Amino acid sequence: MNTKTQSHYDTIILGAGAAGLMCAGFAAAKGGRVLVVDHAKRAGDKIRISGGGRCNFTNMFAGPDNFICQNKHFAKSALARYTQWDFIELVAKYGIAYHEKTLGQLFCDEKATQIIDMLLSEAKDADIALNTSIDAIAHDGFVFRATLSGRNVTATNIVVATGGKSIPKMGATGIGYQIATQFGLPLTDTRPGLVPLTFGPQELEWIVPLAGTALDGRLEANGTSFEEALLFTHRGISGPAVLQVSNYWVEGDTVYANLMPNASIFDALRRARADNGRRQMSTALAALFPKKLATTLSENLKLSGNLADQSDKALQDLSDTLHALPLKPTGSEGYRTAEVTLGGVDTDALSSKTMESKQVKGLYFIGEVVDVTGWLGGYNFQWAWSSAAAAGRAIADHP
Template sequence: MTWNTLILGAGAAGMMCAAHAGGRTLVLDHAKAAGEKIRISGGGRCNFTNMYAGPQNFLSANPHFCKSALSRYTQWDFIDLITRHGIAYHEKTLGQLFCDTSAKEIIAMLRAEMEAARAELWLQTKIVSVAHTGTEFVVEVEKDGLRQTLKAKNLVLATGGKSIPKMGATGLAYDIAHQFGLAVTDTRAGLVPFTFSDGRFTPIAGVAHPVRASANGAQFDEAMLFTHRGLSGPAMLQISSYWQETHSISLNLFPNGDPFEELRTRRQAQGRRNLTTELATLLPSRLVEHLSGIMDLSGNLADQSDSALRSLCDVLQHWELQPSGTEGYRTAEVTLGGIDTNALSSKTMEAKAVPGLYVIGEAVDVTGWLGGFNFQWAWSSGWAAGKAIAGRP
């Protein structure tokens, strides 16, 4: 069976590409349904983009690579698309846009766009082998217990990274890239909770608090959640993409105020009150109880000199912690690293050394922050590759 374009992966990037790649396009996926990661994202409402999406929100060995696709297909273009399909949405926080009703609306929209472009979709299809004859790609698949050989002028790798293997993530795109001589950068789990092997935060699991988290020169002001395993919440997921093993993270428990001035003012008016009692009005009481076990919080406010208060506040604003690791790909929202951007055209997403081979979405060494940025990269890179394919003679 001969096609113009075969797209491996019916996720966000793959379906977006199929909607723009022109006729005789076939999308292949091993799953029972298309867009499974879309379906579960954002608590089932899909954080489909971010109003402030730009190159500054992405990590890559080449931070300039993402600029072309992001500037030619922006968040506003995708918002126009969902508006045309009548999908209601809202901003949750920090520019994050979610469906009012269900993430399934985004999947239905992409399927409708594919159908309008006459792109076909084969689900529950296993990729057995991929080859290139010099003039066309040959993909052997297994579907319904039968082997079939598919041929195409163009092949698009849109199978994502290694994150959430229980949903079928395998790193297939990296294997195919190696096969065709494309370099793959080191990969690791990103946007993932931290773990501490000693279980130190188990007694305060469930406590949340806004923090400023810092690691490796990056910082984020968002909520943090203590868990039985360690630390989670948006701030921790964000900073995990910058953290390196054996390094520490720094937490400012007062990202929006000056605790020294607040405590000194209270000392003048309420000096007889316990230091822990006053801290518990500024921090969650269970967190204060935990902190009292690892630092000296004894005595009344009146007992604390300016120097003692400054030292305490410095610790609370620069709480250094060294995680044992992260929860890994099992719960990671994305994979950091991927197919080296040096091997690809930033305008078309085509492999420079293998004409007709395209790589899009999470398979590429472009990783967004938490908050809709990775979906925007899927839309932008999928659109760029699809338009390039449709424009080829």
Template sequence: MNYDAIILGAGAAGLLAAATAGQAGARVLLLDHAEAAGKKILISGGGRCNFTNTGAGPGNYLSENPHFAKSALARYTQWDFLALVERHRIAWHEKTLGQLFCDGSARQIVTMLLDECARGGVEIRLSTPIGEIVHGDGMFRVAGATAPQLVLATGGPSIPKMGATGIAYDIARRFGLGIVPPRPALVPLTLGPDAQDLTGISGLSCPVTARVGTASFTEAALFTHRGLSGPAILQVSSYWTPGAPVTLTLVENAAERLRAARRKAPRARLRAALSEMLPNRLAEAMAARIGFGTELGNTSDAEIDRAAAALGGLTLFPTGTEGYAKAEVTAGGISTAGLSSRTMEATGVPGLYAIGEAVDVTGWLGGYNFQWAWSSARAAGEAIAARGRS
């Protein structure tokens, strides 16, 4: 059968691209090897889908070309997607740092997108292997269907238990598009034997400022039996490279606070003073790391400064990450150098598009990656319809 476009991947980006193009008059076929649409949407945000962020903008994304996302994000914003949510009467609420969630279930977002596809007359085929893609005479042939336009919306390999693969990269390479080496992002970090004192307090969470290079995030960190997790760690993990340190500020203004503790309780020991600033188990671990057990009144200013340096800049060297199995997204992917920032179309292959997580645009934790999916999908969907009308 002939269509105006075939979209591969019935996730967030694929569903909205299909709905956009279909409602603008294009004949669209949406294919996915999974048995259900929007599987990653359903597990996101603890099952409530953190579907966007009020602060979403180009500065919240990593890419080899940091300017690439500007056009799509400006033309379909978080407020545009929120308006769609509200048209479908989906109740929502805002959590910290501008994160927007469904009051009910993430399934409401999937249902909304499927309803939008139905309005556009989109044909959806699930449990359909993509198989071989044949391209010739300006047409793409996939799974028995033919169209002059093909959209890669299959995401990246993060969360493979949901059926995620790197097939988009294989297809892109075949058509001559470059690939920025993919890596797990928004992922827990692992620590080695030199940090057994910290992995020994697994389950403990506390607010920190985590830094990797010039990137820093002030949120909670979670100590695990294998290393570090929690929002602050997931954020900096996207910037982390093997061998690089991660620095945690556990106590702000530590020197000032320790001197105040020394004046107030000179007979107290460091662990007791730290327990006023940190959870008890972390206070004990840090007191042991810092390594002096004398009463605070007997500590020198140099010792106070040394303790403050450890509390204000605990430097750790992760041994790696928990990998794609625990990564919320994939960084890297199809290089933006071969794509139009306005339409997401491959500049060297007319009719071929790449959107969403498959592209080398990776957002922060907190709804930013969904917003990139919506914005890039809208750009491609409008371009598909415009080409069909021309």
């Protein structure tokens, strides 16, 4: 098909990212006329930079419990009907070598562009128009009418796969939310997700000198905790554990950091006291934590004297503090560095089986634009694949 002359499509997919490209392959599989449009110069730009350029394309443990949504049951259908194993099988079919990094996270051995090339190959029967703006979308009661970079086309179906607001430097605009609102679909509140947390001047006074210091810890926010790496930065805290809890943290809340999640600090300090009671407290802590952190903790907690001077109660109190160190962020780094957008198109307005709007026939929403957000570690890609497959299959079966 020639995208310059074709005026009607069975399906127009807005967005040539992970979800959009995946959906195109399914929607065009049975001969459907499909057009994918994107304002970017290249397809799959977020895929290209993901996972340090190696694309953490799914997670072996992906399931409904790894996703945040106001309706906790919504994602079950799509995730069950196109699983991580289905995508892994597709990756293997294309001979793309991959490996597990940690916690079920799967990465390409080579480049993320292999995933983009695979998706483009799967969508080979679809037309793809890049550098194309979405000027207007409307429905006349029979078909959708779209103006794309000044060109007027019609379609039986529109799939909104435009992503969220995260990483605006890559062109994220939130246009998908505007389209949802235009057609009367409700939105849930949106905010940055999987994002570093920032602090006010008082906390930064002791955090900034620790910039670059990392350790394995467990962070907890609002009853949900993650045990991964914690990194201190010039603006606050980051690292996988922080990005994970940022999805559950709400402004004004306190985050609790367990600085030694897999052992008792009390027991470690008691053993150190028995071995050498003359050791200074800061020295004892330096045997358990990075030196800069040990020094800062000693100063902030006003620890003085040596181990022999500390009673069991004093050591227990210190241990309790370090197993649940309270940290009160004032905010996050925002959409600038957020990996995803929390919230989005309210799932109550969508079919969980097809991702189609319940009130506007032929209008679908998939991927990040929907109020479904995964944990860090390949889960959001899996939601892109699963939701795209749900919509694409429904379209192919009922064009």
